[in-house]
Amino acid sequence: xxxxxxxxxxxxxxxxxxxxxxxxxxxxxxxxxxxxxxxxxxxxxxxxxxxxxxxxxxxxxxxxxxxxxxxxxxxxxxxxxxxxxxxxxxxxxxxxxxxxxxxxxxxxxxxxxxxxxxxxxxxxxxxxxxxxxxxxxxxxxxxxxxxxxxxxxxxxxxxxxxxxxxxxxxxxxxxxxxxxxxxxxxxxxxxxxxxxxxxxxx
Amino acid sequence: xxxxxxxxxxxxxxxxxxxxxxxxxxxxxxxxxxxxxxxxxxxxxxxxxxxxxxxxxxxxxxxxxxxxxxxxxxxxxxxxxxxxxxxxxxxxxxxxxxxxxxxxxxxxxxxxxxxxxxxxxxxxxxxxxxxxxxxxxxxxxxxxxxxxxxxxxxxxxxxxxxxxxxxxxxxxxxxxxxxxxxxxxxxxxxxxxxxxxxxxxxxxxxxxxxxxxxxxxxxxxxxxxxxxxxxxxxxxxxxxxxxxxxxxxxxxxxxxxxxxxxxxxxxxx
Numbered sequence: 509x510x511x512x513x514x515x516x517x518x519x520x521x522x523x524x525x526x527x528x529x530x531x532x533x534x535x536x537x538x539x540x541x542x543x544x545x546x547x548x549x550x551x552x553x554x555x556x557x558x559x560x561x562x563x564x565x566x567x568x569x570x571x572x573x574x575x576x577x578x579x580x581x582x583x584x585x586x587x588x589x590x591x592x593x594x595x596x597x598x599x600x601x602x603x604x605x606x607x608x609x610x611x612x613x614x615x616x617x618x619x620x621x622x623x624x625x626x627x628x629x630x631x632x633x634x635x636x637x638x639x640x641x642x643x644x645x646x647x648x649x650x651x652x653x654x655x656x657x658x659x660x661x662x663x664x665x666x667x668x669x670x671x672x673x674x675x676x677x678x679x680x681x682x683x684x685x686x687x688x689x690x691x692x693x694x695x696x697x698x699x700x701x702x703x704x705x706x707x708x709x710x
Numbered sequence: 711x712x713x714x715x716x717x718x719x720x721x722x723x724x725x726x727x728x729x730x731x732x733x734x735x736x737x738x739x740x741x742x743x744x745x746x747x748x749x750x751x752x753x754x755x756x757x758x759x760x761x762x763x764x765x766x767x768x769x770x771x772x773x774x775x776x777x778x779x780x781x782x783x784x785x786x787x788x789x790x791x792x793x794x795x796x797x798x799x800x801x802x803x804x805x806x807x808x809x810x811x812x813x814x815x816x817x818x819x820x821x822x823x824x825x826x827x828x829x830x831x832x833x834x835x836x837x838x839x840x841x842x843x844x845x846x847x848x849x850x851x852x853x854x855x856x857x858x859x860x861x862x863x864x865x866x867x868x869x870x871x872x873x874x875x876x877x878x879x880x881x882x883x884x885x886x887x888x889x890x891x892x893x894x895x896x897x898x899x900x901x902x903x904x905x906x907x908x909x910x911x912x913x914x915x916x917x918x919x920x921x922x923x924x925x926x927x928x929x930x931x932x933x934x935x936x937x938x939x940x941x942x943x944x945x946x947x948x949x950x951x952x953x954x955x956x957x958x959x960x961x962x963x964x965x966x967x968x969x970x971x972x973x974x975x976x977x978x979x
């Protein structure tokens with residue numbers, strides 16, 4: 509295997525140790541490589557090798573959790589703009605986790621954060637923002653996320669897109685009937701029924 | 711004497727039963743070998759022709775296999791890694807101040823990063839192969855695709871196997887036991903990349919949605935105003951007005967319920 513490869517026009521900078529190329533189609537790949545290289549240099553594991561994904565460095569998780577709690581606190585005080593700002597920060601922090609950390613965890617965190625932000629948007633009647641955030645939340649976690657499904661349905665309804673909302677809630681019920689969260693199911697079913705009724709009337 | 715001459719003439723003409731009589735004629739070695747020439751010739755021709763045929767056949771098959779189009783495009787990441795590995799930094803490093811500072815060798819961290827990128831590409835290819843295998847097998851059984859495609863697929867599979875082994879070996883050379891986890895890490899990187907792509911995709915709709923909603927809301931408002939002014943066409947605007955009334959009630963109803971929801975979530979974590 510080692511015997512055959514295509515030599516590529518690559519050069520390496522002696523001081524910054526960054527790699528460059530004279531071949532334009534390669535440049536995106538090379539820039540990705542440099543990014544990864546910098547991420548590796550920031551590691552403090554032995555041998556500077558990415559650790560296995562299973563035990564995650566808890567520092568970042570703690571920070572994200574703190575941010576979420578403070579966001580929730582502002583939300584309760586009805587300081588929605590503040591809450592959105594804090595959630596924003598937490599979302600950025602969660603999505604900037606190094607790539608080799610467990611993706612399941614990232615999903616979980618992003619789902620919860622986007623869900624909270626959607627609720628904060630909804631409290632300010634910013635329906636399109638809420639709908640998008642709820643959709644992201646659902647995309648990250650499809651089952652056991654009744655609130656996310658419900659929020660997007662509600663946002664669509666508020667914007668008068670009844671058919672879309674009804675379709676969305678139908679899909680939601682399919683997922684959630686098999687899911688573990690039975691508590692919120694009634695709410696979702698109620699929304700579905702109201703939408704059907706509104707559609708029948710229109 | 712007469713007998714022997716006749717025997718020798720006989721010998722020259724035919725080889726069928728001469729061995730026995732030559733034995734008696736006390737010239738055994740020469741005639742023994744001459745009599746073996748025919749079977750030996752026969753065997754040489756047979757084996758020779760078989761060999762030529764098989765080597766020709768094999769050469770042709772090899773040529774055909776080498777003309778099969780590869781399943782994947784060239785492995786960029788692998789090329790980069792190997793180029794870096796074989797790079798002579800003393801020549802290739804382009805430092806501004808020339809000879810004062812030159813790298814003795816390409817730093818390990820760069821090579822590690824390149825190896826991870828390579829593993830990442832491998833993961834994507836393996837996923838692709840796995841996805842294609844079932845469908846391809848079915849198609850092959852039905853005769854919908856030719857055997858050549860299947861050959862190409864098998865070759866790609868074998869190549870990937872070798873490639874994975876190679877990456878594991880390289881990783882173990884950098885750090886003990888890294889070979890066991892490098893593909894796990896690469897897999898997570900792959901998953902995370904997909905995740906982020908998806909989020910970005912959904913979020914990119916935001917501007918359009920916002921613009922749409924602005925327009926829509928303005929429309930509703932102007933309708934409402936018209937209705938207030940004229941009150942001439944209540945039928946057309948009635949349902950819309952009703953829904954906006956509904957909205958106002960619903961917003962109030964949502965607030966406390968969702969606040970509870972946040973509390974619940976806090977309790978869980």
